[in-house]
Amino acid sequence: MSSSRRTAVACGVDIGSTNVKVVVLDRDGVVRGRARRSTPRDRHGLSADALVVVALVEQLITEACGDAYAAHAVCTVGVGEDGLLLDADLAPLSPVLAWFDPRRQGVLRLLRPELGDDEGFDATDDAARTLVGWAWARQQPGADAARSWVAVADLPAVLWTARRFLSDTLASRTGAWRASSRSWSADRVAATLGSRDLLPGVLPAGAVVGTLRSPGLLASGAVVDGATVVVGGHDHPVGGWAADQLMPGAVLDSMGTAEVVVAQTSHAPPVHHPDVDIAPGIRSAGTTVLRVVELARNTAWAAQDPEVARWMEAILAGTAQPEPILGSGYFRAGRRGGDQPSYALDAPRAPRAKASAVLGALAHAGRASVAAVAGGAVNPSFVRLAGGWTRSPGWLDIKEAVTGHRCAPIAEPEVTAVGAAMLAASALGWVPDPATALGEKAAI
Template sequence: MTLVLGLDIGSTSTKAALVDVHAGVRVLHLEHRPTPSDPRALVAVAADAARCCALRASSPIAAVGIASMAESGAVLDADGAPLTDLLRWDRAVERAHLDHLLALRPGLPETTGVPATTKPAAVGLIALRAEQPALFRAMRHWAGAADMVAHALTGERVLDHTLAVRTMLAGADGDAWDAELLDALGIASQTLPALRAPGEPAGLTDDGAAAFGLPRGIAVHVAGHDHAVGAWAGGARQPGDAADSLGTAEAVVRVAEHIDRADAVTAGFAVSRTVDGAARTVLGGSRSCGSLLARWEAENTGTIALLADEDPGRWRTSELTVLPYPEGRQCPDPDPAAVLHTLGDGDHDARARALLQSLVSHARWMRETADRLAGSPSTSLVLLGSLAHRLRAWPALAAAAGVPTRLTHAREPVAAGAALLAAVRENAVSEDATLGAQPVAPAVAPGLDDAHRRFLAAVRDSTGGGAPHRPEEGER
C-alpha cells in the first residue's frame, strides 16, 4: 500500500482524499467541508479535512498534493496575518480597473493567454490600490488558496505555473513573474509566491503540519489549477485529448501541440500548459453548471431529483431550449449581456430536460471551438466530477456528440488527482497512472442533434446575429 493525500480548495467546498496508488488509483477516504472566505478559517478547514484522512491511514503518507480554484487570493501582512477575506474569482470588480491594466499593457491578454476579464489577481490588485490605498501599502504578501495551505504545511510561499498564469502577472508559461508589470503596478516581487517548475515540490512538511495530522519531512506539491489537475488526472495529457470538469463552474480543457493565444483569448479561452508542463492547453469556462442547477432547483423544486432518476437509455429530447447564462457568457464569443432564458413552453419535466440538454450543448460548443483553436478534432473526452455521477443522463448526452467518452470513477477527481500528481512526482507510482474511468454509451434519443442546432441558433439570435462556430464535417 502506497498512500498519498490530495487537497482540493474549491469555490464551494474543500475536499481531502486519501488515495492508495500501489495497484491502480483507489480513493480510500474522502472528507468535505464548506470553503470559508476567512483565510485563517480556510487553512483550518483544510487542516481538519486532511487530519481526518490521515487518521484513516494504515501506513505513512508518502506525499501531499494541493489543487485549488484560480484567481482567488488574500492580502497578508509581514507576519502572514490576513488583511482581507479571500478575494474570490467571482467577486464583483469594476471594469475600469481592467481598462487601466490594459492601458498599461495593451497586449497583456495575448502575451499571457488570459482573457481580458476582471477575474485575475492583476486586476484585483489594481482595484485594491485605487479603492483601499492604505491596505495596498500595508500588503506584504499576496497568497492564493493553494499557496496559503502549502505555506501552513511547509513554511514556504510557492505557486505552480498553472495558477501563476491565471494571475496575469506571469508570462504565458507561468515560469517567471513579469518584473516590468509588477513595477508599473507598484508591487514588490517578494510580495508574490516563489514559482516552482513542474515536478518541483513546494517543500517538506514542518512542525505546522501537525495540525493536518502529518509528521515532518513529507514532500508537498502545489498541484495546480483545479480544472487542469482534474483533466491531467483523468488522462487528458496528449494532443487531441479533452476533459469536461463539472463543478460549481464548468471547464472544458483541450490538450494541443500549439494554440494561437491571440485567437483563443479573443474567443474567451485561456491558454496554458498541462500540469506536467508537457503540452499546451486551451481552457473554456462557464459559471453555469452546478451553480445554475442549484439556482434552477430553488425556483423549480424537484428538477435535480427528476434528472437524477432519468434513465439515459430512455431519454426524451425536450423541444425547449435554455440559454444558460445567468451572469453573461464567458466563452465562446464572450457576451457579458447574455441572459438566462427559456425558449418555448413546456411542463416542469420538459423544462428540466431542456436545462440539461442546453448545459451539455454549451459544453459541446466550448469543446468544438477549442478544437478549432487547436486545429484538429478531439479524439477523446473524459468527464470529471460528482454531477456526472448524480445525473446519469449527463455523460450519455455528452457522448452523443460522437467523441469517445469516459467517466472517471472518482467522485472528487481534483482531490484524487492532486494526490496522484504528488505520487507521480515523488516516483511513488508510474507516470502513466491515471484515475480509473469507464466508457460511456452515447444517448440515442431522436432529435438530440436537432436540439443542439436549435441551441446554436438561439445563441446566434440572442447576440444580434453573431454566429457561433459551427463544426465542419469531420469535427463532430
C-alpha cells in the same frame, strides 16, 4: 499509532469552489483513504477565511489517513483565481474574494482603461481573473502591510514550508502572465497589485517546495516528520494531466461548479489564443489548454423559480424528458466573474421549457468548449467526463443528444485530488498506476 508504523501514502488536496477533497494513494496507485467537506464561506456563499480553509485541509488529511496511513508527500491544488494578501509573518490581510463574486464586475469596469490590449496573455480578460482580486484586495483595510500575494490553492504549502511561491498554472489565471516567456506584464501588475515585489517566485507544478512543518499534522501522525510538499496549482490542469496519464491525448470534460474542458499538448505555449486559455504543461515542456464555462451558478439562478427547479431536478435525474428546445437559444448563460444569466425575450414561460432551455444551453456551451480545446477535430473516444454532474443520468443523455456521442465518465469521483496525489507520489520517485488510481481497473 505513530507515523513510523503506518503505511506510506502520497496525499492530494483539492480546494474547490464548493468542496475541499483529500485523497491518499499508496505507491501502486491504490486509493487508501479520502475525505471531503464543504468549502467554508461567509453567509452569502462568497468570501472565505483563508485560515479556516487551511485548518479544514489539515483536518481532512488527518481523517483520510486515519490510524493506518502517513503522508510522505502532500500536494495541494485548487480554484484558479482566488487569493489574498499576506503580511511579513504570513498572516492574511483580507478575506478571499471568490472568482464568481459579483463585486468583481464593478472592479473590472474601473480597471479596463488601465489594462491596455489583451494580447499575449494566458487567459482572456474577464472579471474572474486574479488581477481583479488584486485590485480589490489593495483597497481593503490593512493592505498597506502586505508583503506578498498568495493563491488559496498554494496557501497551505506556503504556510507549511514558510516559503512564498505561486504555481505557474495559477500565474496563468492572473491575466498578467505570459507562459510563452514566463514573464509578468509590469504595467498590469502596477495597475492592479501595485508592486511586482508582492509577487513571489513562480514554480512549476510538480516541483518540490520544501519540508512540511505543521504541529497539528505531525502530532496526529497523519504526516511523517520531513514530509515533502509539492507544487500543485490550478485544479483543472492537474485533473487534465491525470486524465492524460490514463489516456494520452485525452480531453477531460470536468463538470462541477463550473464546466472545464482541458487537455495537455506537446506544443510550446502559443502567443495568441483567442478561443482557449492556456497554462504551462504539467511535468512537460508542453501546454495545458482549457476553456471554462459556469454551470452551478446558472442552474442556481434558474432554480429561484421553484417550478423550474423541480423540472431541472427531474430532467437531470432522468425521470422526465426535456422539451425539444435544447438548442433554442432561449437562455443566455452568465459569464465568469458574476455576470448575470438571463432568458431571451421570446423564451417560453412554461417551467419545463425553461428548464430544458437552461440545460440545453449549458450542454451546447460544453460542446463548444470541447471543440475549441481539441482544435475543432474531436475524437469522441478521447473525451472523458468527470465531476459531480456525471452522476446525473439525464444530464448524460442531454450531453449525448447535443454532442452526438456518449463520452465515458472516469470511474474515480475525485479526479483532480487523485491527480494531486499522483504529483505528490512522483516527487517521491513512486510511479503509481493511473488506471488503478482513477478506478479504471476496478471498472473493467
